[in-house]
Amino acid sequence: MTGVTGALGGRVAARLAAAGHAPIRLLVRDASRAPRVPDAEIVEHPGGYSDGRGLVAALQGVHTLYLVSAAEAEDRLQQHVTAVDAAAAAGVQRIVYTSFVGARPDAVFTLVRQHWATEQRIAGTGIRHTFLRHNMYADFVPFFATPEDGRAVIAAPAGKGRTGFVSRDDLADVAVAVLLRDDDELDGQALDVTGPEALTMAEAAAVLTEVTGRPVEYRDQTVEEAWATRRPSGHPDWEIEGWVTSYLAIAAGELATVTDVVPRLTGHPALTVAEHLRRHPEDWAHLRS
Ligand SMILES: NC(=O)c1ccc[n+]([C@@H]2O[C@H](COP(=O)([O-])OP(=O)(O)OC[C@H]3O[C@@H](n4cnc5c(N)ncnc54)[C@H](OP(=O)(O)O)[C@@H]3O)[C@@H](O)[C@H]2O)c1
DSSP: OOOTTSHHHHHHHHHHHHHTOSOOEEEESOGGGOOOOTTOEEEEOTTGGGOHHHHHHHTTTOSEEEEOOOOSOTTHHHHHHHHHHHHHHHTOOEEEEEEETTOOTTOSSHHHHHHHHHHHHHHHHTOEEEEEEEOOBGGGGGGGOEEETTEEEEEESOTTOEEOOBOHHHHHHHHHHHHHOOSGGGTTEEEEEOOSSOEEHHHHHHHHHHHHSSOEEEEEOOHHHHHHHHGGGOOOHHHHHHHHHHHHHHHTTTTOOOOSHHHHHHSSOOOOHHHHHHHOGGGGGGGOO
8 A cells, every 4th residue: 555644545444454454555655644554564665656667666575556646746646657667567467546536638637647647557567456536534624724804705707617526434334345356347447436425616605614613605706816826925926727627627527426336335325515524623724623
């Protein structure tokens, strides 16, 4: 498993260990930050996905690789290509990759095009694979909102588009189900993993208001306004383009997907945004008055 020092991979590692079916190897860039997972083998590879040679060594003897997509980076696709090629060179037999809904070469959300290209690379290796195309995290909804004198505002060019926000808790449960169900039925599949409903940003703001008790409003922006309000962050253009186009993808309906993958594979209903937020008050601590 990769990505285990992160919010998603950490959940998957803990749940997989609790399920207790398979020996687990955790690949980490810094062993001191590895999660404490009973009986898991920790392998440090400081170079991460960019270090193909290190990864080939770290992946020796691995049957199934849970490959968590890398942090946003200008060269993220190249990092993924290096990691996939390393998996092939190491003899990995199955890859479960965390992709994104609507993965297409011409996706409006620019960063999603990298997921599509990564999927293509994996498929091209001939390794058995399943793509878990995640919708936008429900966990992120509070972080779209900027506190503003006693209230908070989500300002974005998402229009009236809908998003099937999904909790990382559910994504982890699905990952564990897929990793443990090592049968042909999941091979070659791209599963859209979503929440149980698709909300507009105005509806997401209303849910935030209801759960946090702080009034949150959605303010629609033009593309120009979206860039102008994000430029002062000092982040590079490719990254701001990723943020802005994520909202434009919502406006275009590319994230409106809602599927039954969570209940079908885990046996429990998917969390709504409100249920996720009530379970994780730490996600909206910054919105407390
Ligand atoms: N669906 C969505 O809404 C959404 C939103 C944001 C991100 N994502 C994608 O989903 C991934 C997992 O989400 P998350 O919430 O768990 O993110 P997270 O908490 O930031 O964790 C990312 C994990 O990936 C590892 N990682 C990142 N870049 C790497 C690289 N170049 N080489 C090796 N390991 C690398 C990190 O390792 P270190 O601890 O060593 O940095 C960390 O363990 C993200 O990395 C991103 O690609 C999806």
